[in-house]
Amino acid sequence: MRNPLLSCAIGLASALLVSSFAFAQNSPKPNYGGPEDLYEKLGDNGAGGAAPHRELTGFWAGRVAARLNPVAPMTPWGLEQFHLHKTTGDYPVAESNDPLKACDPLGFPRSMLFMTRGIAFTQMPGRVIEMFQFNRLWREIWTDGRPLPKDVGGRSAEAPDPRWYGYSVGHWENDYNFVVDTVGSDARSWLDNAGHPHSPELRVQERYTRVDHNNLDVTITIDDPKTYTKPFVITKGSFKWIPQQEFEEQFCVPSEEADYQKLIGEPAAHGTK
Amino acid sequence: MKNKLFLSFALFGWILTVCGPSFAHHGTASYKTDKVVVLKHVTVTKYVWANPHTMLLFDAKNDHGIVSHWAGEAGSPAAVRLLGWTKLSLQPGDVITVQLYPSKFESNVGRVEKIELANGTTLRDSPRGDRGVLSRY
Numbered sequence: 217m218r219n220p221l222l223s224c225a226i227g228l229a230s231a232l233l234v235s236s237f238a239f240a241q242n243s244p245k246p247n248y249g250g251p252e253d254l255y256e257k258l259g260d261n262g263a264g265g266a267a268p269h270r271e272l273t274g275f276w277a278g279r280v281a282a283r284l285n286p287v288a289p290m291t292p293w294g295l296e297q298f299h300l301h302k303t304t305g306d307y308p309v310a311e312s313n314d315p316l317k318a319c320d321p322l323g324f325p326r327s328m329l330f331m332t333r334g335i336a337f338t339q340m341p342g343r344v345i346e347m348f349q350f351n352r353l354w355r356e357i358w359t360d361g362r363p364l365p366k367d368v369g370g371r372s373a374e375a376p377d378p379r380w381y382g383y384s385v386g387h388w389e390n391d392y393n394f395v396v397d398t399v400g401s402d403a404r405s406w407l408d409n410a411g412h413p414h415s416p417e418l419r420v421q422e423r424y425t426r427v428d429h430n431n432l433d434v435t436i437t438i439d440d441p442k443t444y445t446k447p448f449v450i451t452k453g454s455f456k457w458i459p460q461q462e463f464e465e466q467f468c469v470p471s472e473e474a475d476y477q478k479l480i481g482e483p484a485a486h487g488t489k
Numbered sequence: 490m491k492n493k494l495f496l497s498f499a500l501f502g503w504i505l506t507v508c509g510p511s512f513a514h515h516g517t518a519s520y521k522t523d524k525v526v527v528l529k530h531v532t533v534t535k536y537v538w539a540n541p542h543t544m545l546l547f548d549a550k551n552d553h554g555i556v557s558h559w560a561g562e563a564g565s566p567a568a569v570r571l572l573g574w575t576k577l578s579l580q581p582g583d584v585i586t587v588q589l590y591p592s593k594f595e596s597n598v599g600r601v602e603k604i605e606l607a608n609g610t611t612l613r614d615s616p617r618g619d620r621g622v623l624s625r626y
Contacts, residue, residue, distance in 0.1 A: 250572035252615065257571060280568070308519040308594075333567060466567050472539040479537075479544055480562045483596040484519040 264430035276455035278332035294443035301411030308485030319468035321380040323405025349463040357386040368400035415442035430457040536579040564615030
């Protein structure tokens with residue numbers, strides 16, 4: 217074919233003229249007609265009173281996906297890992313290798329950057345438990361003064377294993393600021409939806425600020441010298457007090473995911489004819 | 490008329506064959522997000538209220554009575570519930586109009602833009618921001 221682009225254009229025009237199943241029109245500007253999540257629906261929920269001292273307990277609504285800052289420049293190793301990740305934004309779902317595609321854990325810190333429609337805290341002696349609406353899971357943040365484990369994933373028999381949600385310790389910097397440090401996140405998890413990687417050397421700091429009764433802010437800092445050339449703040453987000461103080465049930469169900477791949481994912485990527 | 494339909498599919502197949510390089514899909518997601526396909530008076534065959542996506546299966550019949558089977562995906566129940574959808578929004582047999590973003594490939598699959606029910610109610614899908622990933626769940 218001497219001029220495939222011209223042939224392509226003529227062929228496409230012919231197909232559209234002949235076909236009477238459906239017709240295409242220019243995409244209208246999306247108007248979703250409603251809020252994106254409970255966070256947006258709650259709007260300005262006011263202060264609700266003064267912030268209690270050293271207290272995060274409660275159910276909090278966040279955005280579906282945190283607003284992310286650009287990552288710091290990657291190291292050569294980081295770039296190599298990044299290019300192995302096929303996101304569902306860049307590839308058809310069937311061809312993506314996003315761990316979430318198989319309902320694998322989001323892991324930490326991705327769990328604080330995506331699917332944050334609902335998080336909750338409860339405080340117990342010596343620890344704070346953070347719970348996530350998505351997949352109804354939790355992480356433990358030790359507040360009993362223990363140090364973070366060393367050499368997670370190291371070669372010695374005593375070295376602790378990496379975990380999807382890492383190892384976390386926290387302390388109250390003052391009455392309203394709770395600081396959490398985390399190491400040992402399993403490097404099979406992605407940092408974010410864009411497929412940015414992290415290494416076993418990742419250290420994450422979350423700084424929660426109880427603004428008032430109804431509002432909780434968080435700043436998350438990434439420090440991973442194997443992957444990024446310098447530490448960076450990946451997000452500054454906020455959460456709002458959920459009036460009903462309860463979660464929806466929201467699971468990634470492997471069998472439903474498999475149905476989705478069969479009915480939608482595979483045909484969308486590879487055709488059905 | 491069947492010949493017209495056959496010609497349509499044949500042309501489409503030929504386009505994909507001849508214009509492969511122009512339609513290379515690596516680096517893009519599954520759907521054409523700049524066009525909306527409108528399928529009028531289609532019949533719901535299955536409605537799946539599940540994660541990661543609400544799914545809708547339906548039959549579209551052309552002017553000549555030829556039926557094609559379609560599948561559309563929308564946001565998760567948690568996402569579309571906020572836009573007025575419920576597990577009872579659709580039932581097999583309902584006749585509706587579906588607007589969707591079609592697959593870039595040769596398949597009757599798409600991402601729902603909106604659905605118009607027989608009673609005039611419109612159900613819109615949830616946002617697809619964040620490089621198409623946001624509303625997967």
